[in-house]
Amino acid sequence: MAHIHKEFLIDNAPERVWEALRDVGAVHRRLVPGFVTDTRMETDTRTVTFANGVVVHELIVDIDDAARRVAYAVIGGSMTPKHHHASMQVLAAGEGRSRFVWTIDVAPDELAGPIDAMAEQGAHVMQETLKHHPGPHGPVDTSPQAAPPASRGPARASGPVGQQHR
Numbered sequence: 001m002a003h004i005h006k007e008f009l010i011d012n013a014p015e016r017v018w019e020a021l022r023d024v025g026a027v028h029r030r031l032v033p034g035f036v037t038d039t040r041m042e043t044d045t046r047t048v049t050f051a052n053g054v055v056v057h058e059l060i061v062d063i064d065d066a067a068r069r070v071a072y073a074v075i076g077g078s079m080t081p082k083h084h085h086a087s088m089q090v091l092a093a094g095e096g097r098s099r100f101v102w103t104i105d106v107a108p109d110e111l112a113g114p115i116d117a118m119a120e121q122g123a124h125v126m127q128e129t130l131k132h133h134p135g136p137h138g139p140v141d142t143s144p145q146a147a148p149p150a151s152r153g154p155a156r157a158s159g160p161v162g163q164q165h166r
Helices: 014-021 024-031 109-130
Strands: 002-010 036-042 045-050 055-064 069-077 083-092 098-107 161-165
Touching (some): 014 083, 014 109, 024 109
Antiparallel strands (some): 002 098, 002 161, 036 045, 045 055, 069 083
């Protein structure tokens, strides 16, 4: 079984990043716009359509507000691994900063390459999206005129750090 790990910093408060992550039915608007083109919820299962045409059905296993963690598993769609479990978590990383941790366990190993490539691309889009305050319909205007005084200034995210283990 392959293990994929992505971790990166975001210059945005963990509470704000969590607001976007926990909105599991709006991934295409709040977390990875353009990378994911549509998200549909049906009870505890979401159907995610990626820009590359891949469609997956994901069981939402857990949304843990206290830990700021979402866990999900791919259970069908155009990519059907034998096993897939993933979690995304937002941790505090100093004042006004967040550490985003994404782990994926997948089998068979042959799917690790394509899934790692998609996760790398998704991590990059998340960084760009979440470095701004994620509003209910995506990032809000963060220009100095629109920002509250405490949040004025440039917002930057560091580059993704990813590892894949087999």
